[in-house]
Amino acid sequence: MSPKVLVINSGSSSIKYQLVEVDSGEALATGLVERIGQPVGAVRHDGPDGRTSLEQPVPDHEAGIATILELFATHGPKLDASELTAVGHRVVQGGDRFAGPALVDDAVEAAIDDLSTLAPLHNPPNLAGIRAARRAFPTLPHVVVFDTSFHSTLPPAAYTYAIDQEVASLYSIRRYGAHGTSHRYVSHRAAELLGKDPADVNVIVLHLGNGASATAVRGGVSVETSMGLTPLEGLVMGTRSGDIDPAVVFHLQRVAGMSTDELDDLLNRRSGMLGLSGSSDMRDVHDAVEAGDERARTALQVYYHRIRAYVGAYYAQLGRVDAIAFTAGIGENDDIVRINSLAGLERLGIAVDAERNEGRKKDECVISPDGSEVTVFVIPTNEELEIARQAVELVAQQG
Template sequence: MTATATRVLVLNSGSSSVKYQLLDMRDGARLAVGLVERIGEGSSRLAHTPLATGGEQRETEGAMADHEAALKAVAAELAADGLGLDSPELAAIGHRVVHGGLKFTEPTVIDDAVLAEIERLVPLAPLHNPANITGIRTARALRPDLPQVAVFDTAFHTTMPEYAARYALDVETADRHRIRRYGFHGTSHAYVSRTTAALLGKDPSEVNVIVLHLGNGASASAVAGGRCVDTSMGLTPLEGLVMGTRSGDIDPAVTFHLKRVAGMSEDEVDELLNKQSGLVGLCGDNDMREIRRRIDAGGEDGARARLAFDIYIHRLKKYLGAYSAVLGRVDAVAFTAGVGENAAPVREAAIAGLEEMGMAVDADLNARRSGEPRLISPEYARVAVAVVPTDEELEIAQQTYALVSA
């Protein structure tokens, strides 16, 4: 890597999409951001914004048969702004990979052996790892000489002690089928816990934080001195908090009951729990803004939305209490992601009544909107309550650059 190579391209490849950001690691500035969607469909769409030149978003539509065509289109857009993939200033490409199992506990330079291991983990993340692999293969073909780094969603959670990571299943069966708690959203939990410590003017090793990543997918983590000691998602992203379309924690016997009594197949139960449950199953909406609007409107429809909201908050409180017990001492609670960063009523309701645990929210601070990390707790509160905008792309870029520049 040359001394002038300070840029990292971050790729997040989905089954029919690619999100990307190009960052300059001298200051973390974003040079370009974009999204390709509907890959492999009749009409694909690429939205590209050249932030380095202050240009406006450009959109192009047309058939992109596969990820190779999509990434070639991305490369062309970057080249048009003088930011092409052939630039000597590009140090590496960082790839988001959802599942790293137990083998990948840190960012890893991708070679054929690493790629083969990521493929071996596909049964643990059948919806995500195949798309991640496709993006990696395509990027390697475009720039075979450039370091490609995998940053794993599960890596941050591999520090959990065995008693937190294991389920109470027969050990031989669990080990044979790799059944344990892996956790997800790890790059977000890592970034937010570290940023929360900085907000308090402390080193991460000095701070115990409960991170609430609340988006359409939602997860909680207990972070002690910079290390994850427990997290709400498990073998899959289904476990834990109530989410937009996922049920979160549920009696596992419900699945047997649905198969016996309702005659549902495994695929139908999977569809129900992952895509037709959570907030959308409870009230028909997974947009917290719309749920709050319906509550304010009142009536029978508002009552249904209120029940969904109350169930959502109840689960949050249970995890706040549980992780307070796990940590023993809580220095901060950090809200992040789409709902956590923007829904003041969720933050207020989740903390309400927890004063005896040292947690409180200042109504005025909570109501203010900002894109910066900030405290929303009153000065007297023993536990700091923070809103910390997550930045998974920056976290991936930082981890990638630190590895290739070491």
Template sequence: MKVFVVNCGSSSIKYQLFSMTTEKVLAKGVVERVGTGDALFKFEGEKTKLKTSVKAKDHTAAMQIILAKLADPDIGVLNSIDEIEGVGHRVVHGGEDATASCRIDEKIIEIICKNAQLAPLHNPPNLMGIEAAMAAMPAVPHVAVFDTAFLSTMPPKAHRYAVPAEWYTKHGVRRYGFHGTSHRYVTRRAASLLGKSVDTINLITCHLGNGCSMTAVHNGLAIDHSMGMTPLEGLVMGTRSGDVDPAVPLYMVGRGMTAKEVDTVMNKKAGLLGLSGLSNDMRDLLGHRDRGEKSAELAIDMFVYRIVKYIGAYFAILPAIDAIVFTGGIGENSLPVRQMICQQLQRFGVIYDDARNQTTVGGKRGTITANGSKLPVWIIPTNEELMIARDTQRIVTAGH
């Protein structure tokens, strides 16, 4: 089976084409600047790489360009787009209505629209990608894979806020969490690597990139998560503040800022960038720290401190822990950050191994703890697109 995976943003379409027999990526790429007069098309096939300007006035036009190139006689990897048997779509928010991946029909489209109020920057463009792909391939099954689905198993004591109950019942105010597809992928991969069944695995999974989140996993299910109703809650991130006293935004509004200005700062000008005044990129900040920049040192220290703090909290609520997992751009590649975290976890039985840390980078998986470590720390590169492709294959094959 060949499965086409789509991740649609407001001005872009990322795509990958899988052969599910071997789970090999046949082609991948992106159309950027959709809706402008000068869109950029990137294509990487088995033998060809291409980057060129294209006319893509909207997502429908961009989708047609992608599919035409996939079946192009010179650079394509398909004889015909009819070879595509399933299309998987990343959808950010399913709310409480969609707690698992499912075949897209009118009801699912209504759910995506309904929950757009909770993800106004993501669900609408996700839906544009769905509509464009369904128009181009109307006879092919389309599957929605929701980022929030894996985290829907959090119990009320974890996902509710201590606010009036009608805020939840009338307005949906609760913690939903994000990055769920990534956390689900590394959970299943960790279970396989540790020789355990998914329904017996207990983990703390850490997705660390420009956006960061952590999940407490008990018997393969998420029981707590660091992000909240929005991705702003939790860890220190590239440009997001993470946990802040809820009165702080109100205080700043009282000091003359508008609510919109505060929202912009908290999401786009805070976090590592706001603390350092230098960059939201951990690689840059490590360089600044090594050159003696105190603001960069503080930003990194706070980033690490918050992660260690959440790990401690999850130790308190998990009955058992088989491993800690790092994934995402920082989790997979930042040796100094991983070292700093592990060296503060000795009380939990973590014995850091510097040689292993040095070699487990660039897409490699493995442990960065010593053989005698009571608790292993694993580096597992995430693969959300493959998770979407697997769900799509499963649902299409099952016929529902």
């Protein structure tokens, strides 16, 4: 019988979940609990009975997990602990302590809590979901998969910042990256689609969503990635600035009198496409361009410029690129972004076929012309399946 894993992705006010049959890769059920802690929560469960939607109070993550169990019991499929191999959990920040998935115990929980200083918006709610799920399934193994783990293979030249190394060591300042679970899944899937072993393939993955990152993958392992100590560095994102001269922070402190919290809010929540164009939704930006909005046009040019710069840099780091893969919400659905992000790179063997590229892509596909030196893919990411696979592998290793 194919192993089944309940995958939980717990956010500050939401819990995403999926029941995965690992061998087939099929999602037997998916769902989302939103607005946790607000007067009325929103719940969605997609199972064998179709979609069930509810509005009811969900005061905390404990109540969220209880609601999920009720949905499985009422609307299926049956969630019998004896039929589950594990419960898999996504955690954003594993620091330099976790180079792979970990079996949850009290010490691992404490480590996730300690690492919250590096991901204060993500690790605490991730941990809340883990604790609630452990109470709900006390006899099952719980496995955490860290977004940072795939990037633990970065060489020192890639992860080291050029600051005083005593300060860096004391405060754990280095590049950790993010979206690693997605980058691993997509890069390995690209190798499979090329009919090759991941160890023989070099891939640049462009994970473009509200949060966005690029990763250079050599022989199946991450060797460079755009996000840094936090998910703020790198590409232009929905509300995050991406790369910026750090002296901008000092300038705004001195000249504008902005506090640390105000600067954090500016760079994480009021920058990126929102700051450039007035909207963080790429669909709105495209509509504005069509209406003649020059501010929106410039915003898109900045967005493309940054992606091309990273693709070029990673091509130089890898020396040879076999594939480029677009993934995540924008990468999978925005044909305008895909074709413009790689425009002008034909001398590197990189091209996009306009007809193949057209429209949203729900399935894996090639969007480069036949015979291209570099194959350009669109590969829908599947972080839940990747988490489930890693959970099953770890449980099997533990015997």
